[in-house]
Amino acid sequence: MDSDSYIEDLYRQFKEEVRGGLSMAHFDRDELLEVYDYACDLYDEYTKLQALMLGVRDYPLDREFRERKAYYLYDSGDTEGARIALEEITGDSTLKSLLSLRLDAGSSDENERQMSDILWRQSKGALNDEEIIKLIETAAELKLYDWLHKHYDNIKQCAEYPDTVMYELSEIFEQAEMYDEAVAVLEELTADQPFNEEYWLMLAEFYADKLNDTDKALKAAEYALAINPQSLKGRIIRAGALFDGDISKDEALEIVRALVDENPENDTPRLLLANIYHRVGRTDEAVALLRARLSEPAANIYVLEHLLEVADSIDTCEDVKNYIGVNSGMIDSEWLLTFVGKQIAEQRYGAAAALLYGAFISGIPMPGAAVELMAEMLYRVAAYGKVLSVYDVIRKADESGSDRTPQFGLLNALALIRSGRDDDALHFIEEEMTRGIRYTGDMFIQRLANVGCSYYYLQLRDMLQNRNGSIDDYDPFA
DSSP: HHHHHHHHHEEEEEHHHHHHHSOOOOOHHHHHHHHHHHHHHHTHHHHHHHHHHHHHHHHHHHHHHHHHHHHHHTTTTTTHHHHHHHHHHSOOOOHHHHHHHHHHHHOOHHHHHHHHHHHOOTTTOOHHHHHHHHHHHHHHHHOOHOOOOOOHHHHHHHBBBBBHHHHHHHHHHHHHHHHHHHHHHHHHHHHHHTOOOHHHHHHHHHHHHHOOOOOHHHHHHHHHHHHTTOOOHHHHHHHHHHTTTTOOOOHHHHHHHHHHOTTTOOOHHHHHHHHHHHHOHHHHHHHHHHHHHHOOOOOOOHHHHHHHHOSSSSGGHHHHHHHHOOOOGOOHHHHHHHHHHHHTTTTTTHHHHHHHHHHHHHTTTOOOHHHHHHHHHHTTTTTTTHHHHHHHHHHHTTTTTTTTOHHHHHHHHHHHHHTHHHHHHHHHHHHHHHHHHOOOOOOHHHHHHHHHHHHHHHHHHHHHHHHOOOOGOOOOOO
């Protein structure tokens, strides 16, 4: 049995045995350490905690479990608990020294000096995977990226498994946007481990996503596929490189269509196919493909995001409403505002309008600023009837008018004019000007906006009364 199969089987066995409670579960020390570390790799916090609890229970004096307990507390934000756990560990160790440094970090120069001291104490091949990971992790947390680059060879020499150093550093350098350093490490990693599919895929993905080098991405993906011709990720990267590099768009389409058919429950090929359709001008097919997936149970929110971006149309507001109806817990205000902000920045007003309006008609609570933003997005995509209906809903819910900003009122007036309802618009403007702008916001920027809205109200009233000029001359959103 190879090592990967062994740890996967052990991990599954552990999860089965602890399902009924910890009291009857017993594993030896090395097995618990392996399960704990594997759960860390998978970000499986529950299993990680279970393995730690068993280790501390059955091997209370074991140094490695005490060290992992200290790190667990630190990673959970309990720095005081981590300090106490460290004090329980007698003597010195690499992991203890690294965590002590993180808890009591000083200046950059002092941190570098202490990291160097820790490194110089190591003999060749002395650091196991856990120690190497924590050493690199500590340096990254302290933002000692140049130190990592400078001491790369020394760190690798001290590692029991040098490929772990290369793997971890490639990710750290990528996160730090040190792309030259990251790709150099990845190239060395694939040269050192030429039959490791995962490493070739990492290199291919890096070439494609960070360096936009489709030729090298294609070559690295083909090395990975030589090792495993059925690799889903390898075939996806290869198809993307063929398409993006303008090498063979037809072959790219053929590959991705096959992947969609072979993997009906995996959204990644479907999203790539929709993106390719959209980029070659077959947007209707892209929308239909995504909409079909969205109608299925447990559709990923990324499918909704792609549908909104590809369609960029208010017509997808019903898709948003339907999605929320089935997956209400997947939509939170932070995600919604972040996504909307991205669409506005990239001038996809239809996508922004559809998401905001779909959330609004689904009954998701919105602050006044979000409602005003929704009205503006609806207006920008000429959904004037929806602007008017939203304003009417808000007006009825807020009879005092305290929550209706002047900008929202201006959008309502403009929508009335754009809808051919000039008399209603004139009546509305007269009412607003008689009522006066009394919005309670008192920030300086808001006061400037109030003055601006008053100016446009006067201009629009003059246009409507005298029947001169065009609304385009007075529309700040035109």
